[in-house]
Amino acid sequence: MAYSEKVIEHYENPKNVGTLDKEDPNVGTGLVGAPACGDVMRLQLKISDEGVIQDAKFKTFGCGSAIASSSLVTEWVKGKTVDQAGTISNKEIAKELSLPPVKIHCSVLAEDAIKAAIEDFKKKKAARGR
Amino acid sequence: MKLPIYMDNHATTPLDPRVLDAMLPYLKDDFGNAASRNHVFGWKAEAGVEAARKHVAALIGADPKEIVFTSGATESDNLAIKGVIDFYRAKGDHIVTLKTEHKAVLDSCKRLERMRQERIDELKMLRLGELTGRDVTAEEVATLEIKHDLEKDEQLQRWISKVQTGARVTYLDVKKDGLVDLEQLKAAITDKTVLVSIMLANNEIGTVQPVAEIGAICRERGVLFHCDAVQGLGKVPFDVNAAKADLVSITAHKMYGPKGVGALYVRRKPRVRIAPIIDGGGHERGMRSGTLNVAAIVGFGKAAELARLEMADEAKRLEKLRTRLLNGLKSKLDMLVVNGSMETRLPGNLNVSFAYVEGEALMMAIKDVAVSSGSACTSASLEPSYVLRACGVDEDMAHSSIRFGLGRFNTEEEVDYVIDLMARSVGRLREMSPLYEMAKEGIDLKSIAWTAH
Ligand SMILES: Cc1ncc(COP(=O)(O)O)c(C=O)c1O
Numbered sequence: 227m228a229y230s231e232k233v234i235e236h237y238e239n240p241k242n243v244g245t246l247d248k249e250d251p252n253v254g255t256g257l258v259g260a261p262a263c264g265d266v267m268r269l270q271l272k273i274s275d276e277g278v279i280q281d282a283k284f285k286t287f288g289c290g291s292a293i294a295s296s297s298l299v300t301e302w303v304k305g306k307t308v309d310q311a312g313t314i315s316n317k318e319i320a321k322e323l324s325l326p327p328v329k330i331h332c333s334v335l336a337e338d339a340i341k342a343a344i345e346d347f348k349k350k351k352a353a354r355g356r
Numbered sequence: 357m358k359l360p361i362y363m364d365n366h367a368t369t370p371l372d373p374r375v376l377d378a379m380l381p382y383l384k385d386d387f388g389n390a391a392s393r394n395h396v397f398g399w400k401a402e403a404g405v406e407a408a409r410k411h412v413a414a415l416i417g418a419d420p421k422e423i424v425f426t427s428g429a430t431e432s433d434n435l436a437i438k439g440v441i442d443f444y445r446a447k448g449d450h451i452v453t454l455k456t457e458h459k460a461v462l463d464s465c466k467r468l469e470r471m472r473q474e475r476i477d478e479l480k481m482l483r484l485g486e487l488t489g490r491d492v493t494a495e496e497v498a499t500l501e502i503k504h505d506l507e508k509d510e511q512l513q514r515w516i517s518k519v520q521t522g523a524r525v526t527y528l529d530v531k532k533d534g535l536v537d538l539e540q541l542k543a544a545i546t547d548k549t550v551l552v553s554i555m556l557a558n559n560e561i562g563t564v565q566p567v568a569e570i571g572a573i574c575r576e577r578g579v580l581f582h583c584d585a586v587q588g589l590g591k592v593p594f595d596v597n598a599a600k601a602d603l604v605s606i607t608a609h610k611m612y613g614p615k616g617v618g619a620l621y622v623r624r625k626p627r628v629r630i631a632p633i634i635d636g637g638g639h640e641r642g643m644r645s646g647t648l649n650v651a652a653i654v655g656f657g658k659a660a661e662l663a664r665l666e667m668a669d670e671a672k673r674l675e676k677l678r679t680r681l682l683n684g685l686k687s688k689l690d691m692l693v694v695n696g697s698m699e700t701r702l703p704g705n706l707n708v709s710f711a712y713v714e715g716e717a718l719m720m721a722i723k724d725v726a727v728s729s730g731s732a733c734t735s736a737s738l739e740p741s742y743v744l745r746a747c748g749v750d751e752d753m754a755h756s757s758i759r760f761g762l763g764r765f766n767t768e769e770e771v772d773y774v775i776d777l778m779a780r781s782v783g784r785l786r787e788m789s790p791l792y793e794m795a796k797e798g799i800d801l802k803s804i805a806w807t808a809h
Pocket of ligand 1: 367
């Protein structure tokens with residue numbers, strides 16, 4: 227299968243690979259996918275008390291398109307509010323990377339990862355508030 | 357050393373230059389039709405074909421008259437399975453094969469199963485029509501057959517026993533190393549079994565089956581033995597009489613010959629019969645009609661000759677390269693698992709899972725090296741390799757597998773380059789892998805409630 231230039235670019239020079247401290251109350255961690263399915267994404271967002279995403283890091287087990295999708299969303303979410311980031315859809319990701327139909331699930335996973343990370347952050351915040 | 361490096365010799369092999377040289381005259385001046393009996397063009401083509409037939413036969417210890425040329429092993433597998441079932445229907449309609457066979461075998465079997473099922477469904481419709489006294493449609497069968505308890509309906513069962521199309525199939529599990537369990541094989545053969553189809557060597561993990569034992573069991577039980585020998589020929593010794601094989605599928609493009617040409621060996625003593633699946637001018641003693649692809653057949657013959665003469669040395673050389681590759685990878689990487697057995701394995705095959713790294717991503721990283729992967733991402737389906745799964749390899753490890761296929765033209769220098777590139781690429785992808793990080797932290801990945809998608 228031929229990959230789009232953007233997939234190759236993200237795959238070869240992935241942005242924001244790494245780990246944030248998951249114990250940090252301002253870090254939300256989303257871990258989605260399954261090893262048995264061949265892709266697992268971990269997206270971590272550092273979110274200010276005002277709800278602005280200051281940093282994003284990912285690690286992904288998966289094909290080139292999965293790696294590219296996660297790399298792309300780390301760039302997209304930075305500087306956005308949690309609400310803005312929550313509206314990023316898999317369609318936008320797939321379009322940006324020109325993913326073929328068999329790779330759409332990679333973009334779905336990236337969308338899920340954002341939502342899961344925000345969810346985790348909100349849970350932490352709620353727990354703190356109590 | 358030239359890039360890209362080809363290390364996918366189970367998919368296909370490059371044409372040996374000596375094969376090309378043998379073919380060229382038949383693509384130029386000697387273009388005749390081997391079936392033209394009345395002029396020199398025909399005679400020359402026929403002579404080329406017959407010389408090739410001898411070489412192909414010699415490679416497997418057969419008589420030239422037992423070789424039927426085909427368009428490749430897919431056709432040979434189809435012809436063997438469907439041809440036997442069609443011809444021996446009066447004797448039985450049951451096939452025994454392995455879950456790890458090539459799709460050409462498995463899907464031929466599946467079609468026969470489906471044909472039989474379609475016929476049974478028609479009979480059910482007719483029977484339900486009788487029982488209800490009205491016209492029953494296909495959609496109604498599912499509900500009505502329970503209501504009328506068709507399973508116990510003697511009339512229907514009598515009709516089903518007369519079904520003349522399709523077949524019943526048993527797909528045997530394999531052991532962890534990919535080998536057939538001979539006791540299971542014996543137990544699976546019934547008085548309705550007409551054919552056992554088991555390959556010589558597997559195309560993914562290189563497992564070499566004990567064909568002599570399989571052939572002996574089949575002969576003793578009076579069933580025919582079809583062997584897809586595609587991957588093993590020219591790599592491991594194979595003789596149709598030692599294996600007591602009745603039908604053998606061969607293809608040229610896995611032994612440095614051209615694509616689109618192969619053969620089916622059909623035993624003459626004791627005589628094995630098959631019904632053709634392609635009708636026409638009655639070429640190849642009526643078993644495979646169609647004008648012979650003379651140049652390709654001549655190339656096939658040359659490839660078979662070279663395989664026979666050079667196999668012993670080549671196998672040793674490939675095994676040495678394979679050992680070098682495996683040891684090199686092991687010395688630079690941890691957490692890698694060899695899939696299949698290291699004992700009964702094709703000399704040029706290595707199939708390794710690099711834990712916590714996905715196969716397609718890895719292939720993208722080593723894009724100057726052609727290999728293949730059992731990862732779902734490299735196939736149209738989302739399922740990882742059925743061969744690895746049948747050997748009990750966990751799905752995540754199947755997604756992480758890479759198949760190296762070493763061949764005649766690979767060098768030590770290439771192997772060293774690949775070791776180095778693999779080590780760097782796996783290292784880079786593991787740094788990017790959440791699973792690797794978790795495993796290093798001592799987290800049991802099996803304890804996590806993953807969200808399947
Ligand atoms: C074991 C086996 N059988 C059959 C085939 C099909 O051969 P062909 O490509 O000649 O149709 C292959 C190759 O893909 C194979 O590896």
